[in-house]
Amino acid sequence: MKKATAGTSAFTVRSNEVDYHGQATLPALVSYMQEAAWVNTATLGISMYELLDRGLTWVLQRLRIEMFRYPGHKESITVETWASGRERVFLHRDFRIYSEAGELLGQATSVWLVMDVVKRQMVSVPDFIMQVEVVPGQEPLPFAKGKLPTISEAVYTLETPVRWHDIDLNKHVTNTRYLQWVLETLPVTTPDQNQLQELDIIFKAESIMGDVIKGEAAPATENATYLHKLTSTATGKELVQAQSKWRVRN
Structure with a gap:
């Protein structure tokens, strides 16, 4: 059984990824996190390409992110990510974003599902993914779960x-x-x-x-x-x- 250990990926904030305050946008940072997740799952043989070969794919169901400081243009950052747990059909993955000096810039927890690409339906987690043992590198963040308040009237x-x-x-x-x-x-x-x-x-x-x-x-x-x-x-x-x-x- 393969162990799902943590992985790290390095990025440098590019000019087209910052706002006019000179700070990385949240969509850019989430793109970094997803790229880091792709690299980490590829080492385990369960990346999106491996799933697509089987007619399946990963689908992000929920993301809860907290930012302490936004990196600026040309700043080098590291994204650490790891599989943090399983609940029935939900697979949890955590992220932490660090500056070059080791400052914790932000952190996130996410929930993923597996989808059949032909039927466009969610499926049970297949055995080849279940066989990857979840070994969190550090204490998992609280799982993202529960309902969010709903809008009563749009402003x-x-x-x-x-x-x-x-x-x-x-x-x-x-x-x-x-x-x-x-x-x-x-x-x-x-x-x-x-x-x-x-x-x-x-x-x-x-x-x-x-x-x-x-x-x-x-x-x-x-x-x-x-x-x-x-x-x-x-x-x-x-x-x-x-x-x-x-x-x-x-």
Whole structure:
């Protein structure tokens, strides 16, 4: 039985991955985490390519991320990731982002499912994945679970068409694009004057090219916190639900 030990991947923040404050965007950092996860699963023989050969694929179901400091342009960072546990069909994976000096910049926990790429349905975790023994390199973060508060009435809305560059290897909208649309539903003054401190996002359904996505957001009862959802205008399906927490920029 193979042991799922932690892996690390190094990245340097590029100019097209920063906002006009010169700091890495959250979608860019999530892309780093997913790339690190890909590298780690490849060493175990369970990367997306290995799954696609069997007519299966990985699907991100939930991501809860907390950022302490955002790295800047040209800054070198390291992403550490490890399989942190299993619950029935849910596979948990944690991440920590470090600066070159070893400063903890952020951390995240995620939930993954396995999907049949032909039937577009979630399946039980296959044996060849179950045979990989989960050996967390460090104490797992609390699992992302439970319901998020729902929006009673949207204050901010935004509609976005799904285009070619929004689609990933799974032939549906990539999750970092969903994340981007969630944040862009808020007025520009929010990210301009504040930094995203925490984001809890649940991916509920897939959408494809040609769809139009309606984003909705509203303040939560907790200060500096917003509730979000994305819906397909074609099907009426709720695609994404999220909650974001912000802090005033220094």
